Amino acid sequence: MARPKRQDARREYLVAAARAAIVRRGLAFTRVRDVADQAGVATGTVTYYFRELDELFDLVFAEAVSRFCTAREEEVALREDPVLQLACVLRTGLPTEPEDELCCLLYEFSPQARRRADDASLRRQLYERQVALYRKVLETGAVAGVFDLRSPSSEIAANLVALEDAYGYHVMARTSMTRAQAERHLFGYAALACGTPRLLSAAGH
The missing domain is CATH 1.10.10 (Arc Repressor Mutant, subunit A)
Incomplete structure (x- = not known):
């Protein structure tokens, strides 16, 4: 180099x-x-x-907010159809591949959140902003009559973010879960939770 x-x-x-x-x-x-x-x-x-490796934590989470929150919010704003909005958010919440550097770093740093208040605060802000984005899309679709939510929007949103994290871990760890399988499972749960079979046909868009 x-x-x-x-x-x-x-x-x-x-x-x-x-x-x-x-x-x-x-x-x-x-x-x-x-x-x-x-x-x-x-x-x-x-x-x-670069006196402390821990300085990376703030930088990594700033990039995570940019990728998993800001960029997704901007993509949603470009679409009017709530189904396409939700499909966009679902597709962009997983690692691109097992070697996805940012996701590798997030999984490396996450255990620190139990021991350091500042780190826990950053992790919580990232989580809450992702949940808020899902809630906004879900509630917009429900108001428009496109979604028939089977649970409160807050519960569905929290489950979707948790599934992203869990499936993402398995993609990174190279267990039996591939990224394509993880995406199918996410879309499948979201379609059931929103009462929207059309979401499945939007998976490849």
Whole structure:
């Protein structure tokens, strides 16, 4: 890897190296030396720009909010049909593949939320914003007469986010669940919960 010279670019380069090292070795086993080796620099260079690996937590969750909340909200706003809105949200809540770096990092960092109040707050904000997005789509569809919700919107929304997390874990862990299977299960539950068989035909759109 060619090493950048400007300070901002150097820091971004080291953050990328730290992310890659954590994905490769796991958070519990990653040390400054691993980041330095990944970046091809001395350990002192890493500690000058990047004193704590925990600094990654805020950066990872900021990217997660951008991808799993902001980007999905913007995509929903481009569609008028609640079925297509819900299909869009469902499709974009899972890892793209087992090597999806951002999702790998989220699963690495999540256990810290039990021990650190700031980290738990970030995780809670991400979860609550995802639930709120699902609720908005579900309630919009119900008001329009497109959805016949079989449970309260808050319950369906929470279940969908929980299913995303659970299925996403199995995709990342390479168990018997593939991404395609996880997506089918998500769409299947949502179609039943919303009383909307048409959602299944929107799965590939």
